[in-house]
Amino acid sequence: MKKSKLPVLIMVFVLAFGIVLGSAMAEASVTLEPHKYAPIAPTHSVNTQPSGAAGTQEETQGTESAEVSPEIPASDREDRSTNICADPLHQSDPVCGLISWNNKGAGEWTAKTAATVRDVKLTTVEMAKRLKKNDLQAYIIKKAKAQFRNMETNTLLNNIYVVSVSDLNVLRHLSLSAGSVSLTVALGLSPQEGGKAEAYIQTRIHLVHEAEKTKSSSSSEDPSDDDYGEDIDTDDNNYDALAKQRAAAKKAKEKAEKERLKKLTAQITPKEREKDTDVAMAADEPTPVREGPSTEGILLLMAATALAAVFGWLIRSDLRVMRWYRQKKALRKH
Amino acid sequence: MNVWTMAGIIALIAVAVLGSVIKYITYSSLKDLEGTIDTEKDEDGKKGPKEIGV
Numbered sequence: 001m002k003k004s005k006l007p008v009l010i011m012v013f014v015l016a017f018g019i020v021l022g023s024a025m026a027e028a029s030v031t032l033e034p035h036k037y038a039p040i041a042p043t044h045s046v047n048t049q050p051s052g053a054a055g056t057q058e059e060t061q062g063t064e065s066a067e068v069s070p071e072i073p074a075s076d077r078e079d080r081s082t083n084i085c086a087d088p089l090h091q092s093d094p095v096c097g098l099i100s101w102n103n104k105g106a107g108e109w110t111a112k113t114a115a116t117v118r119d120v121k122l123t124t125v126e127m128a129k130r131l132k133k134n135d136l137q138a139y140i141i142k143k144a145k146a147q148f149r150n151m152e153t154n155t156l157l158n159n160i161y162v163v164s165v166s167d168l169n170v171l172r173h174l175s176l177s178a179g180s181v182s183l184t185v186a187l188g189l190s191p192q193e194g195g196k197a198e199a200y201i202q203t204r205i206h207l208v209h210e211a212e213k214t215k216s217s218s219s220s221e222d223p224s225d226d227d228y229g230e231d232i233d234t235d236d237n238n239y240d241a242l243a244k245q246r247a248a249a250k251k252a253k254e255k256a257e258k259e260r261l262k263k264l265t266a267q268i269t270p271k272e273r274e275k276d277t278d279v280a281m282a283a284d285e286p287t288p289v290r291e292g293p294s295t296e297g298i299l300l301l302m303a304a305t306a307l308a309a310v311f312g313w314l315i316r317s318d319l320r321v322m323r324w325y326r327q328k329k330a331l332r333k334h
Numbered sequence: 335m336n337v338w339t340m341a342g343i344i345a346l347i348a349v350a351v352l353g354s355v356i357k358y359i360t361y362s363s364l365k366d367l368e369g370t371i372d373t374e375k376d377e378d379g380k381k382g383p384k385e386i387g388v
Binding site: 014015017293294296297298299300301303304307308310311312314315318319321322325326329 | 336337338339340341342343345346348349350352353354356357360361363364367368370
């Protein structure tokens, strides 16, 4: 091995040592803090639809006392009957939240639900129409679904399924006179939304007399029907245009919201993001993202490389002078 | 502190320490060699290093 290659080798060795040591420390840190890199826990996806769209003129705030469906196990009843609407923070909500997410350990996410009575006004004409079309159940479920919300974000939840609808037959046997009837619609969360959790919503249907002449007017149609999913009525000539208009508006709103979120995310500095991560960890929320090299880390590694280069250059100079002296010594001997 | 920041600091310290040690060794060797040469006399009776091409 030539002597001139020695400083380069030393420099490489020193640098490699630093990098290996640093990597080992990084790996050790991962091993020591496994909670930091825990697998992704199932999270709930929420509809980005603005909350204002759900509230209809016909849905009014219900009473706070709630009768829980008989399907609810007795052990869970106390937990489920917690009425979130009693919380002053949520009283101002147009439709107060029903679910609070609660990590019960071992990665199992469950929903704490509140049984709430919702009043839905239904005209006798509407009732007759639904009964005739045999889609009363779908209508009631749709109404109940519109009230199924995430408590924290006050947004509608998707992917819910109907567990049961009680007393629906009562409605069928009702005479088309004014009155009210209560029924319970039990809704569950699909696996995408967290699995086994169920919420029980009691919906009270108010039958209101409506003059026969208003049947022909366009106001007889419930405007809230079109808010979510497919509308049941198809006999309205204006429906297609209206539905298209609403779909376009909904898309535009969603796009604007996405862009806004994108801009906000771009504005967050890495330091703030790190701070947010710390806050999330403090709240025992899983942080699935494994951190990459930070700016400081990269700068420090670059500084280490530069320092190694400086030392290499200095050592090389010393070795050159030493060689020069040795050559001189050898010349003297000859 | 980010693990990568920690890794950078450790790498910097390692380079500084190892570089200093090696530099000290080479410098000491050089000084020793210099001292030996400075005390020797040339055939013309002069002390110190003689200009030669490296």
